[in-house]
Structure formats: structure tokens, C-alpha cells
Amino acid sequence: MLLPAEKELRAVLARFADARIHHDRRPTGRSGRELEDASRTLCVMTGTRSVEEALRAADALLEQLRADRRTAVGTAQPLAA
Numbered sequence: 001m002l003l004p005a006e007k008e009l010r011a012v013l014a015r016f017a018d019a020r021i022h023h024d025r026r027p028t029g030r031s032g033r034e035l036e037d038a039s040r041t042l043c044v045m046t047g048t049r050s051v052e053e054a055l056r057a058a059d060a061l062l063e064q065l066r067a068d069r070r071t072a073v074g075t076a077q078p079l080a081a
Contacts, residue, residue, distance in 0.1 A: 004045045006065050013058055016042050016051075 004012075016038040023031040039051050046057035
């Protein structure tokens, strides 16, 4: 499975959160479709079948990306003068 870029994953998570809030506050057919679309996109991006699994997978992936970034910063070689 290809891993999504952090920026795109965060954008889809934000889109899902906005859709969830909007639908919870004032459910309409349109808000339901937007939530369904955001949920489907999140599941496809994380390779999961449910929103709950997708959110757990997204959290794990973001944590992995943070750890990779910390490791990369710790092993960066100084530039020669």
C-alpha cells in the first residue's frame, strides 16, 4: 500500500472533521453525502473499511511520520564549510 503524504492525510482528516461537525449540528441530505464522501476518502487513503479503523490508522501513520522526522533530524549531518 502506498502511504499518503502527511499534508494530504491531514487535509482529509480536517475535511472529515468539518463534515462530521456540520452533519451533527444540522443534518441534511447534502451534509450526509459530504460526510459519506469524506469518510470513504479517509478509508481509501488509509486502506481500511470503517471510519473507526481509518482514524486509528491515520493516528498511527501520523505518529510514524513524526518519529521518522525526529530520527531524520537527529541523524542529519552538518554541512561542510
